Amino acid sequence: MDFRNLDRCVHYRMLKNASIPKLQDVLTPESVKNSNIPIAAGLTFNYAARGVNNDIIDLLGKLAEEQELLPKYRALVSGEVMNTGEQRKVLHHLLRGQLAGDVIEKGKNLRNFYLEQQERIADFANQVHQGNILGSTGKPFETIVQIGIGGSDLGPRALYIGLANLLRPKIRAEFISNVDPDDPNSVLQRLDPEKTLFILVSKSGTTQETLTNENYALRWLETAGKRRNVNIRPAQHMVVVTGTPGPLADNPAYLDSFYIDDYIGGRYSVTSAVGGVVLSLAFGPGVFAELLDGAAETDRGALENQEIRGNAPLMDAMIGIWERNICNHPATAVLPYSQALLRFPAHLQQLDMESNGKQVNRSGQSINYMTGPIIFGEPGTNGQHSFYQMLHQGTTPVPLQFIGFSLPQMAGNVEFQGSNSQKKLNANLCAQVAAFALGKEDSNPNKNFPGDRPSSLIYGKQLTPRILGALLAHFENKVMFQGFAWNINSFDQEGVQLGKLLTNNILKGQAGPLLDEYMKLLGS
Amino acid sequence: MDFRNLDRCVHYRMLKNASIPKLQDVLTPESVKNSNIPIAAGLTFNYAARGVNNDIIDLLGKLAEEQELLPKYRALVSGEVMNTGEQRKVLHHLLRGQLAGDVIEKGKNLRNFYLEQQERIADFANQVHQGNILGSTGKPFETIVQIGIGGSDLGPRALYIGLANLLRPKIRAEFISNVDPDDPNSVLQRLDPEKTLFILVSKSGTTQETLTNENYALRWLETAGKRRNVNIRPAQHMVVVTGTPGPLADNPAYLDSFYIDDYIGGRYSVTSAVGGVVLSLAFGPGVFAELLDGAAETDRGALENQEIRGNAPLMDAMIGIWERNICNHPATAVLPYSQALLRFPAHLQQLDMESNGKQVNRSGQSINYMTGPIIFGEPGTNGQHSFYQMLHQGTTPVPLQFIGFSLPQMAGNVEFQGSNSQKKLNANLCAQVAAFALGKEDSNPNKNFPGDRPSSLIYGKQLTPRILGALLAHFENKVMFQGFAWNINSFDQEGVQLGKLLTNNILKGQAGPLLDEYMKLLGS
Structure with missing residues (x-):
């Protein structure tokens, strides 16, 4: 396999020279129908409002091939040492299914160990x-x-x-x-x-x-x-x-x-x-077990669907590269329209930022392009009444990942003023996708919405264990693919070490004068 | 008063031409001692690790004068119509104290109304x-x-x-x-x-x-x-x-x-x-009432301390302008080392992003400089085990706002391995400030910490109602000052209107074909 930095890829340079389409020119009722990729268990990824046209998707697909994302994923699940920094295999997929040959270590079949x-x-x-x-x-x-x-x-x-x-x-x-x-x-x-x-x-x-x-x-x-x-x-x-x-x-x-x-x-x-x-x-x-099944089905789809238009985590990852490295967006917001996913953005914040917040490649050499973005988010509709103002009319565009479901999790979805709560929730979700994408011209600049804010929508019937497993694995695989594209090691976290070291110095009384001053401020 | 855009300010242009100091050259045990500004009720703001030297602080102070931040604040508390978009006064300070003359409307003294x-x-x-x-x-x-x-x-x-x-x-x-x-x-x-x-x-x-x-x-x-x-x-x-x-x-x-x-x-x-x-x-x-007292004391200090080095919200605001408009940082992380402040970052996310996520000035004209940043955060030490990897070694530096206290809120701060939990918590906090600021050179680039990540520390003895009121008002006033500096209206939120409009269209069955397609994905 060839591990090369992103900026050495032919198709990356072609993408750098591509013109960025206006979302208004890409998003149509037809494109909404034609931009769905099954994830697993009925969960689906829709990228119609993500701001890429067919030419860009073709290039992103070719870049994914050039960077050998699927072969690298196959190598990972086969037990190759993909965590180069710590010289370790990366086997979380094996917890929920076996996608390649047995992974044996010291005579022990690791799948059997996990099953046990x-x-x-x-x-x-x-x-x-x-x-x-x-x-x-x-x-x-x-x-x-x-x-x-x-x-x-x-x-x-x-x-x-x-x-x-x-x-x-x-x-x-x-x-x-x-x-x-x-x-x-x-x-x-x-x-x-x-x-x-x-x-x-x-x-x-x-x-x-x-x-x-x-x-x-x-x-x-x-x-x-x-x-x-x-x-x-x-x-x-x-x-x-x-x-x-x-x-x-x-x-x-x-x-x-x-x-x-x-x-x-x-x-x-x-x-x-x-x-x-x-x-x-x-x-x-x-x-x-159902949660693992949903994740396993997602893992399998991400490995077996060679074509980017049939592989949701791959598509999500590559559009993320487009947003980060071509459009230069520093952040991505995760916006689940489901109160049950209250803390899911916090999990993704770790998953993504700790995996891909890196500035060296997998061989430990410095790189000179952007890697993992800032991840933040809160459930909708709550966020609408909070930080969406900045997302709509601020000076730093932020790509969005919406998540929604047809049904609530609990009984008690009552009618009020002509619609039930779940319908109101989803009407808000859809309205936001359109408002962010298309904006609205107004002669008063304060009421003008520039639009052109990209978003995707992950949707399913109801948030069940299987769907939740699929949702989790979708993002795990997205992050992994992005790490491969950037040629970084998504599986170590050297950035947490220095803080630990200095903390222990303080606790051992070996802090030095600067840290002593800080500790004094805090009364120690 | 003169309302001018930031890029028309003499001192802004001077700041644009200033060289950005290395934090390693600014942060010393002495500067930690000398960079404290009382907020109120014992709460203190320390900006030693914020990456600005005396020359820059002087310029920031002059820019604050040039933009008349304190006179504008005085006008606001005096009842002038500072919310220009909605043609309204802005009187939240009057809820907790009276800083200028009576604010009378239709014969009613509004302070009396709030007290009642x-x-x-x-x-x-x-x-x-x-x-x-x-x-x-x-x-x-x-x-x-x-x-x-x-x-x-x-x-x-x-x-x-x-x-x-x-x-x-x-x-x-x-x-x-x-x-x-x-x-x-x-x-x-x-x-x-x-x-x-x-x-x-x-x-x-x-x-x-x-x-x-x-x-x-x-x-x-x-x-x-x-x-x-x-x-x-x-x-x-x-x-x-x-x-x-x-x-x-x-x-x-x-x-x-x-x-x-x-x-x-x-x-x-x-x-x-x-x-x-x-x-x-x-x-x-x-x-x-204690909470209001803490806020009122902060409000008064922010109005009466003319000198930037004695005015914590003003200093915090102006360094934020430096970070956003000179250093081009897109985000700020709020990191309270206090589990009780679990949801305080979410409040600040609204406060800041909804107030200052704007792209028109207070007269409704487009502006061509950056305004409010992305705000996110989680309590420490939790965040250390999550997104700090990206903050230490990612490709997009993020300025940080640490918050910490000498004492926990509850009894039960037990000793273990030579220190109690609160000491461990605060040792972690101080270690992070230093690690972010100074970094650590290592011949292995994967273990190299570039440092130069600015942070401030707001600290106090214990999170009491009075301190919490002071903390709240500090950030309210910081956001207000930044809005004045950017010459934007921090008090309207036109960006939330389009989504409401489209939601109502959907619920009235007048969504149009694009939104109909999206609603179909969600089973409606």
């Missing part, structure tokens, strides 16, 4: 649901609390919220992430220690925030036991999800342990035990 | 707390639910969450904003209708989402009454906050009504009845 963990999780969740596993004072668990940060928090939390309205949880989940002591305090004050099960999630087993909060949780359980004069055994209220081998692995003091390996990056780990334990306990292992 | 509303709110809250006002079946209210969107939601919600850990709420608050029916459904399913009090908040009295959710709430109360066979009178479980005169005003069916006027913009309304009712019911009127 899924079975162990399912069995554990079933035992808890059936009341065979109880708290150490004999009471059933009524709340699970995930302790984790970054990928051990954002993805699992986004998916839990994404399904909690649709599927009344069997066990309610809470999340603790921040080392700010107010975070564990405010969550735990509402809970009954005897009925609480913690899920401690740290791949490395050394995450400062997570270990601090583990300690906090164990003390909370211990203190409650003393105060109530009952025998709470703290470690028996905690299961662990961690990398093996690792400092948290194989500790029989915990109630149980579930494993991942080095080939599952934190921000790609929600379909591993990192998300699997909490989602299986909350909704049942069957729901987690 | 505050007193009525305090009285109402006290009556509810004392059990003199009960639900229509005779039970005390145990939950309040604010129904509002945009400014009627984001600010009140951010401040409620900002104080809920510090002050155990007397009455718990919930919020419904989205027209997505899953939003009211998921909130209301947890509540007891007989013990629920709604606060319906719509300044115009015509907000589609809010009226739809009002209808939803009234039906929920009515249905519960029938099912329980008790006489719930729905409108007696609802108070209204709205503009007077207006379609929701003076309706005796509601339990009570509280008023604002046209001079309080939605995103500036949290210190009016829009935030006052919910915060006074949740925490007591005294807490709301």
Whole structure:
């Protein structure tokens, strides 16, 4: 395979010379009909308002071929070392399906390892649901609390919220992430220690925030036991999800342990035990399996559809390259018209910005073109009453990714003033797509809308586990394809190291005069 | 007063020609000590790592004088029509203090009107707390639910969450904003209708989402009454906050009504009845009064400190102009190291982007320089494990606004591995400031940190009501000053109108073929 920087690609230079079409000239009722690509499970990607015409799509398709995006994806799922910085395989796809030959390491078939963990999780969740596993004072668990940060928090939390309205949880989940002591305090004050099960999630087993909060949780359980004069055994209220081998692995003091390996990056780990334990306990292992199926179907489509017009993550990725490197847009907003996707933009913010916020190529050499954009977003229609003003009439255009569904998740979609709430929601969504794309001329410049703001729409019938899995995998694959196009390593995160180092220097009292001054401001 | 576009200012052109200093050359232990400006109530703004040297600050100060930022602020608080697009005064400062002469309209002293509303709110809250006002079946209210969107939601919600850990709420608050029916459904399913009090908040009295959710709430109360066979009178479980005169005003069916006027913009309304009712019911009127005091002290400092080095909102605003118009940064990240400020960035996102995301000047003429940036953010340390990779090593530098406190809000700041959680939190904060500013050279480009990423730090002892009021007003005034510098109207939002128009066209069946196609994708 040929790994070359984007600016060495023939078709990139051709794109650089292409003229940028006006959205008004591209977007028509016909193009809306003809710009749909199935993702999986009924979820569909529509790019009619994304601002590219057929010639540009052809060039983007050829650029994707020139950069060998599909062969690189195939190499990745085949177990090649695509995480060059850390010299690791990248195997999150293998958590939900096998797209190429067996991936064997030290005689171990890794697909089997992942399946074995899924079975162990399912069995554990079933035992808890059936009341065979109880708290150490004999009471059933009524709340699970995930302790984790970054990928051990954002993805699992986004998916839990994404399904909690649709599927009344069997066990309610809470999340603790921040080392700010107010975070564990405010969550735990509402809970009954005897009925609480913690899920401690740290791949490395050394995450400062997570270990601090583990300690906090164990003390909370211990203190409650003393105060109530009952025998709470703290470690028996905690299961662990961690990398093996690792400092948290194989500790029989915990109630149980579930494993991942080095080939599952934190921000790609929600379909591993990192998300699997909490989602299986909350909704049942069957729901987690459906989510994996939706992701697997998306993964397969992204590998097997050679033509860009049939491959949604590939199309989304390449239009993103167009927006970032040709149109020079610095950001992308993610706008789900679904309250259940409240925290999905925060997950994508990590997924995308931590993967592709890089300035060296996969060989560690500096590059001289833009890589991953700023990602932000809030649910619609809320955002309309907040930052959309700037999106419509500000001086920095921001491409948009809308997400919408035909049906709400819950009953109670009542009629009012001639339409139900879901229809109002979707009328707002569609109106925004058109308003951003087409704008409106007005002789008063203050009421003038320049339009030409590109957007895509991902849509489906209802946000189910399968659809949510498809949505997740769509963005994972989009980010991966963009990383290949930019020739960067989307799977390491060296940018988080310096802060950790300096933090430890401060805590060891070796901060130096500058940091000492800052710590003084904060009263230390 | 002289209203001129930024690019007509002498000192702007001088700034354009200034060389951009390296942060490494500006930031020293001495500069950290010497770059503090009190905001109010003990809250302080430190700009040592913001990337400006003394020469640039001098020029920024002169530009602020040339653009008459303080005289314009004085004109605003004196009741001049500064919202030129809508031909309205801008009086949110008058909600919390009087900084200039009386503002009289049609013989009415508007300060007295605002004080009268505050007193009525305090009285109402006290009556509810004392059990003199009960639900229509005779039970005390145990939950309040604010129904509002945009400014009627984001600010009140951010401040409620900002104080809920510090002050155990007397009455718990919930919020419904989205027209997505899953939003009211998921909130209301947890509540007891007989013990629920709604606060319906719509300044115009015509907000589609809010009226739809009002209808939803009234039906929920009515249905519960029938099912329980008790006489719930729905409108007696609802108070209204709205503009007077207006379609929701003076309706005796509601339990009570509280008023604002046209001079309080939605995103500036949290210190009016829009935030006052919910915060006074949740925490007591005294807490709301402290919050107003913190804001008032900030407002006064921003008006009376003529020198930029003594005026925190002015300095913050002018450095923002430097970053946006000279350094060409498209975004600013808000990073509170306080879990209680979880939703504060979302409030600032509206405040800033809706105020200053404009491309015409205050007279409605097109301008040809950048205005308001993209605003986004999440609490630290969470963000460190998410999007900070891109901030450290991405290709688009993003200026940062850190916020931190010496003390947590709750008890339970335990020691672990030689330090308590708050110390770990603040060590992380300080380490990030230094890592972003100074970077780290490494022969491996993948481990190289370019540094030169500017940030400021707003810090105080503890997040109290007074400090929270000061923090809020700091950003309100910063945004106002920037609007003056750009010569734009920060107080209208014409950019939200087109979407509303097209939504109504769809709901009236007058969408046209393009929108019809989009609605078909969503099953309508």
